[in-house]
Amino acid sequence: MKMRRVFLALLVAIAMGTAVPVTAQVPTVQQAISAYLSALPADFNxxxxxxxxxxxxxxxxxxxxxxxxxxxxxxxxxxxxxxxxxxxxxxxxxxxxxxxxxxxxxxxxxxxxxxxxxxxxxxxxxxxxxxxxxxxxxxxxxxxxxx
Missing domain, CATH: 3.40.250.10 (Rhodanese-like domain)
Known part of the structure; x- marks a missing residue:
């Protein structure tokens, strides 16, 4: 039972560690999309x-x-x-x-x-x-x- 808890804790730690880089990129993508949309010409290209x-x-x-x-x-x-x-x-x-x-x-x-x-x-x-x-x-x- 103790081994199962250690394994589960390890999985959670790994999952949290790999999620950080993905969420760190979100503002960059949002900024790029926002810049594109705000610069659209009247004819929308x-x-x-x-x-x-x-x-x-x-x-x-x-x-x-x-x-x-x-x-x-x-x-x-x-x-x-x-x-x-x-x-x-x-x-x-x-x-x-x-x-x-x-x-x-x-x-x-x-x-x-x-x-x-x-x-x-x-x-x-x-x-x-x-x-x-x-x-x-x-x-x-x-x-x-x-x-």
């Missing part, structure tokens, strides 16, 4: 399909970042888009243009694109937008895709 199409048609050099999975990308994407699935984005930052270059991230409906936009802004990219409604919004306007 978004761009509508017609505005993006007009800028591309005008010859503006915009890095199109398709954050969908490779199979989704293969089924159709905006011409010139580079596919970096969202789960691999941080590991592939070297494939992105300089941090001040215009980047438009997109996915199927806008959710993953928004996550990618937020991540890139938090990593110091200053000219990133999310395509509102994603590729679905693009094709709903009748704009072309390629395979």
């Amino acid at each position: 978004g761009i509508a399909a017609p505005a993006l199409k007009a800028r591309l048609d005008a010859g503006e050099k915009i890095f199109l970042l398709d954050v969908r999975e490779a199979t989704e990308y293969a089924n159709g994407h905006i011409a010139g888009a580079v596919n970096i699935p969202i789960r691999t984005l941080v590991a592939n930052l070297d494939k992105l243009p300089p941090r001040d270059a215009p980047i438009v991230a997109y996915c199927g409906v806008g959710t993953r694109g928004a996550y990618a936009t937020m991540a890139l802004v938090m990593l110091g990219y200053t000219n990133v937008k999310n395509l509102g409604l994603g590729l679905n919004g693009w094709t709903a306007q009748g704009f072309p895709t390629v395979k």
